Amino acid sequence: MTTMTDASVREFKMPDVGEGLTEAEILKWYVQPGDTVADGQVVCEVETAKAAVELPIPYDGVVRALHFPEGTTVDVGTSIIAVDVGGGGGGAAAETGTPVVAEAPEEAKPPARQPVLVGYGVAVSSTKRRPRKGAEVPAQEVAAAVQQELNGHSTVNGLAGPAAGAARPLAKPPVRKLAKDLGVDLTTVTPSGPDGVITREDVHAAVAPPAPEPVRTTPAVPAAPAPVATYDGTRETRVPVRGVRKATAAAMVGSAFTAPHVTEFVTVDVTRTLKLVEELKQDKEMQGVRVNPLLLIAKALLVAIRRNPDVNASWDEANQEIVLKHYVNLGIAAATPRGLIVPNIKDAHEKTLPQLAAALAELVSTARDGKTSPGAMQGGTVTITNVGVFGVDTGTPILPPGESAILAVGAIRLQPWVHKGKVKPRQVTTLALSFDHRLVDGELGSKVLADVAAILEQPKKLITWA
Numbered sequence: 001m002t003t004m005t006d007a008s009v010r011e012f013k014m015p016d017v018g019e020g021l022t023e024a025e026i027l028k029w030y031v032q033p034g035d036t037v038a039d040g041q042v043v044c045e046v047e048t049a050k051a052a053v054e055l056p057i058p059y060d061g062v063v064r065a066l067h068f069p070e071g072t073t074v075d076v077g078t079s080i081i082a083v084d085v086g087g088g089g090g091g092a093a094a095e096t097g098t099p100v101v102a103e104a105p106e107e108a109k110p111p112a113r114q115p116v117l118v119g120y121g122v123a124v125s126s127t128k129r130r131p132r133k134g135a136e137v138p139a140q141e142v143a144a145a146v147q148q149e150l151n152g153h154s155t156v157n158g159l160a161g162p163a164a165g166a167a168r169p170l171a172k173p174p175v176r177k178l179a180k181d182l183g184v185d186l187t188t189v190t191p192s193g194p195d196g197v198i199t200r201e202d203v204h205a206a207v208a209p210p211a212p213e214p215v216r217t218t219p220a221v222p223a224a225p226a227p228v229a230t231y232d233g234t235r236e237t238r239v240p241v242r243g244v245r246k247a248t249a250a251a252m253v254g255s256a257f258t259a260p261h262v263t264e265f266v267t268v269d270v271t272r273t274l275k276l277v278e279e280l281k282q283d284k285e286m287q288g289v290r291v292n293p294l295l296l297i298a299k300a301l302l303v304a305i306r307r308n309p310d311v312n313a314s315w316d317e318a319n320q321e322i323v324l325k326h327y328v329n330l331g332i333a334a335a336t337p338r339g340l341i342v343p344n345i346k347d348a349h350e351k352t353l354p355q356l357a358a359a360l361a362e363l364v365s366t367a368r369d370g371k372t373s374p375g376a377m378q379g380g381t382v383t384i385t386n387v388g389v390f391g392v393d394t395g396t397p398i399l400p401p402g403e404s405a406i407l408a409v410g411a412i413r414l415q416p417w418v419h420k421g422k423v424k425p426r427q428v429t430t431l432a433l434s435f436d437h438r439l440v441d442g443e444l445g446s447k448v449l450a451d452v453a454a455i456l457e458q459p460k461k462l463i464t465w466a
Contacts, residue, residue: 008086016102026080051338057081062084173363190202262435268429269457286357291357295357296459298384299348300451305448310449311440311444314404315380317438325381329346330382330383331383333397342400343377380400380402381404384407386409403436404440406435408434433448
């Protein structure tokens with residue numbers, strides 16, 4: 001990394017976008033040296049231990065240098081971009097007519113990534129190239145020079161890397177990240193998507209083992225017997241553990257070996273709950289929001305917590321205290337391409353059913369788009385994980401750190417069930433409640449789980465108990 005020293009140059013440092021984070025990975029740059037930026041304009045996207053976050057620049061000016069290429073993990077407080085706020089440019093960039101691209105340490109240089117597709121980055125109209133000074137330089141030579149700075153080796157005259165001015169492959173940002181993790185050069189991948197766009201399947205196909213070549217023989221040497229199996233070194237793929245997955249792994253290990261987990265199970269007839277879901281879909285007050293079984297399960301858990309408030313607590317090891325929470329930040333576990341995240345609905349206990357439905361829909365949509373903020377994943381008190389969507393009957397979930405309980409919801413299946421003295425087909429599911437046994441004893445945990453089951457069997461209790 002190099003740091004600009006001109007008086008008119010401002011250095012923008014990697015901020016702590018969460019609470020206590022120490023580093024973040026630069027996923028992609030939305031600007032390049034020479035671009036004009038405005039106060040509040042997003043210049044890059046970074047991935048922290050909690051989520052992917054877009055970083056806005058806090059001043060106007062012209063980009064002088066990007067200190068790190070995409071894919072580099074940078075410590076909080078380290079300068080990542082230099083911006084000339086003097087309005088006239090100057091320095092090395094102005095004298096040579098070539099944008100300045102600051103080099104990262106040799107060991108931190110990954111292969112340069114290609115620009116994102118239109119619609120996945122900053123709008124074209126949001127950036128402007130500053131005018132060049134001095135003699136005109138052919139566009140291909142400029143591209144080759146910039147590529148050389150980023151890659152750390154020559155890209156001119158076909159010595160190494162892609163040829164200057166070569167067409168850049170089209171791929172969406174998630175596909176580029178997959179290619180980087182698998183060590184695939186996108187310029188060698190044959191696209192199968194519309195308009196020549198490279199898909200995830202194309203990247204996976206690029207790392208598939210090639211067909212073994214036939215054994216060549218000479219007249220003097222008899223052919224060797226064919227081997228039973230042929231391996232070409234691609235039996236394993238190593239993916240760096242970082243970002244959300246790294247943080248999740250550390251948190252789960254810490255929780256499993258800190259909080260003594262206990263899990264209890266109950267099998268529930270939820271036929272009436274499913275009927276209520278269908279009725280609510282026709283209710284005028286619920287128009288415009290998504291109604292599903294998870295909504296009523298979440299409401300049932302909130303009611304059970306209200307009836308058994310001591311379950312909503314945390315353990316303060318430093319002060320040897322139990323902290324009783326008078327609010328519920330309800331976490332919803334979500335599986336994303338970056339790993340498992342648990343954003344939470346703030347003050348869920350105060351929300352009406354339509355408000356809870358809207359909050360759930362927004363939480364799921366934001367997580368699916370990879371836009372969950374670090375703040376949305378902090379301060380949870382109790383969590384729900386719906387393993388039933390994967391066809392799983394139930395599980396023994398691990399507590400998110402700092403929380404007292406987590407409810408796992410299994411798949412809902414049509415099963416024979418004794419109903420009013422007769423065996424009938426009924427909609428049945430299994431619930432599992434894991435809790436911190438330092439905070440929650442067997443009696444309290446059982447009461448909470450029994451209350452949730454009772455509400456789902458007789459959802460009218462939502463009205464009488466709430």
